[in-house]
Amino acid sequence: MTKNFDKFIGRISNDNVKKIWSSVPGVKKKFFDFFYEQILNYDKPQILEFGVRDGTSTALFLDICNEKNGNLFSVDNKDYSFQFKDKKWKFILSKDTDFDIVNKEIPAQLDVIFLDTIHEAIHVSNIFYHYYNKLKVNGLFIIDDTSWLLYTKNNSEDHFYKEINNYETFKKVLEIYNNNRDKFDIHANFCDTGAIKIIKRTQDNLSESARIFSRENTIKNYIRKLFIKS
Numbered sequence: 001m002t003k004n005f006d007k008f009i010g011r012i013s014n015d016n017v018k019k020i021w022s023s024v025p026g027v028k029k030k031f032f033d034f035f036y037e038q039i040l041n042y043d044k045p046q047i048l049e050f051g052v053r054d055g056t057s058t059a060l061f062l063d064i065c066n067e068k069n070g071n072l073f074s075v076d077n078k079d080y081s082f083q084f085k086d087k088k089w090k091f092i093l094s095k096d097t098d099f100d101i102v103n104k105e106i107p108a109q110l111d112v113i114f115l116d117t118i119h120e121a122i123h124v125s126n127i128f129y130h131y132y133n134k135l136k137v138n139g140l141f142i143i144d145d146t147s148w149l150l151y152t153k154n155n156s157e158d159h160f161y162k163e164i165n166n167y168e169t170f171k172k173v174l175e176i177y178n179n180n181r182d183k184f185d186i187h188a189n190f191c192d193t194g195a196i197k198i199i200k201r202t203q204d205n206l207s208e209s210a211r212i213f214s215r216e217n218t219i220k221n222y223i224r225k226l227f228i229k230s
């Protein structure tokens with residue numbers, strides 16, 4: 001894995017992106033270690049990415065596309081087309097919710113969808129439900145920024161909105177899974193700001209999300225806690 005990582009770093013054409021990949025270990029853990037080799041198993045992978053900005057994730061997907069003769073389609077509502085010059089890359093200037101614009105530019109079937117735009121539960125859910133049917137069986141839907149740990153009070157990135165948004169997004173994905181457990185699998189990574197990897201298992205359409213009735217805040221649980229010896 002380390003050997004492959006060093007080779008990947010060596011192939012990055014954009015110096016700023018190379019610097020991010022070399023200096024932020026959490027990004028290696030939540031992106032490279034979490035799904036790079038898994039995507040390398042796909043033949044001619046068709047990848048759709050939402051959110052380009054620094055090009056950190058874009059560089060990773062472009063590398064896979066060059067290794068495996070795939071294609072990367074990246075959507076952003078700001079023009080980041082200058083970040084890479086690569087025949088495997090198509091930049092689409094659009095909001096991720098402008099479905100008609102995006103759909104015209106992308107293949108009918110995708111191996112990987114990566115979402116890193118607005119980290120609010122309702123937005124993530126909207127994009128997930130809209131594009132899920134385009135994902136092939138055994139394809140990956142990756143959602144970035146789903147750990148709230150670093151953003152909690154007095155922690156290294158202490159930030160109210162990021163903590164709440166990431167937590168609500170994580171909970172929303174679990175609620176979707178709660179009513180679709182036979183259709184996809186979920187893997188969560190808590191390194192850095194976290195990511196969720198969803199592996200599609202069947203061709204079936206998704207059902208709506210279903211609330212999870214936790215017993216955490218019940219009288220029964222409070223009573224149980226009274227009897228726990230510290």
Ligand SMILES: C[S@@+](CC[C@H](N)C(=O)[O-])C[C@H]1O[C@@H](n2cnc3c(N)ncnc32)[C@H](O)[C@@H]1O
Pocket residue numbers: 050051052053054055056057058075076077078094095096097116117118
């Ligand atoms: C966190 S950055 C993406 C970082 C990138 N994935 C990386 O690894 O360097 C979020 C990006 O989403 C874009 N964005 C925000 N809202 C969007 C929307 N509704 N549709 C498309 N792009 C959006 C922003 O312009 C920004 O470039």
